[in-house]
Amino acid sequence: MEYHKVFYSHGVSCSLIIECPGQELTGGKKYPAVILCHGHSRHKNDGLDGLSHMLAQEGFLTIRFDFRGCGKEAARKYYLYCASEWPYDLIHVINYAISLGCVDEQRIGVAGISMGACTAVYTAGMDKRIKAVVSMSGIGDCYEWMKHVWDWQGGDFSQFVRSVNEEASAAAATGTSQMKNVLEMYHFPAKDKADKILEGITDPDACEYIAWDSLQELLFYKPLEQCHNIDQPIFFLTGGADELVPHEQSERMYHAVSSKVKKIKDYPGVEHNIPVDPQSRAAFTDITEWFKNYL
Numbered sequence: 001m002e003y004h005k006v007f008y009s010h011g012v013s014c015s016l017i018i019e020c021p022g023q024e025l026t027g028g029k030k031y032p033a034v035i036l037c038h039g040h041s042r043h044k045n046d047g048l049d050g051l052s053h054m055l056a057q058e059g060f061l062t063i064r065f066d067f068r069g070c071g072k073e074a075a076r077k078y079y080l081y082c083a084s085e086w087p088y089d090l091i092h093v094i095n096y097a098i099s100l101g102c103v104d105e106q107r108i109g110v111a112g113i114s115m116g117a118c119t120a121v122y123t124a125g126m127d128k129r130i131k132a133v134v135s136m137s138g139i140g141d142c143y144e145w146m147k148h149v150w151d152w153q154g155g156d157f158s159q160f161v162r163s164v165n166e167e168a169s170a171a172a173a174t175g176t177s178q179m180k181n182v183l184e185m186y187h188f189p190a191k192d193k194a195d196k197i198l199e200g201i202t203d204p205d206a207c208e209y210i211a212w213d214s215l216q217e218l219l220f221y222k223p224l225e226q227c228h229n230i231d232q233p234i235f236f237l238t239g240g241a242d243e244l245v246p247h248e249q250s251e252r253m254y255h256a257v258s259s260k261v262k263k264i265k266d267y268p269g270v271e272h273n274i275p276v277d278p279q280s281r282a283a284f285t286d287i288t289e290w291f292k293n294y295l
Helices: 048-057 086-099 115-124 142-152 157-174 182-186 190-202 214-220 223-229 247-256 280-294
Strands: 002-009 012-019 031-037 061-065 103-113 130-136 179-181 209-211 234-239 262-267
Touching (some): 002 086, 012 048, 031 048, 031 115, 048 061, 130 280, 179 182, 182 209
Parallel strands (some): 031 061, 234 262
Antiparallel strands (some): 012 061, 179 209
């Protein structure tokens, strides 16, 4: 059974979907809960609905939600302040889950993909209500990652950083930011950017644009800085065919966490966005087993 609800993060309304193994959210039964975090410029149903269904079939209550700036119902769509806002969005989803009364507070897990994995890892280092963590295609150091992407695409990374800093300065003075095609941040070719515009038409939840000033704090985002605080069980998954985020980003986080219960696994042939990959079922099965073992 799915329930479409809203939660509030610093007073901003955001959309979420609760999937409950039972027919009702009330009735006295307490469920282990898994909160699912989407990636940058994506949304709560971007493949995470499939993982949600599998987890619910195994007795977990799941919550998948839109971070601030994402989804067609976003108050300020395209303003994606991942480093300053997203960790607190996740914390407020945990608060909301506990308010339901049917979530076992000692059995809350989080799983994220890409920038959502960054946020799951970063927040787990702060909020010990999180008892188990899954990171899919995660990023430990966003500055190093973005430099890798620009080098891969043959772009001028230093010029990109200058343009972001200049836009952030202008936004601080004017209160507004330029909106650019989200794939500009990766220096992707024109055809890919045209396809992104089309996606924004066919999928109104997707972000085809981004506030350019928001990339300044993304460059500062470094979940590696929280890894020494993570003593919860944590599972890192990477796609063997992922050209966007190198496996080494997850490898560094794996070695940096304090947890004695940790795992890292690469899935050959799987691309960056693991939840939407045709071979996602193997990863979903492993994730479900992880939470069955550690929640």
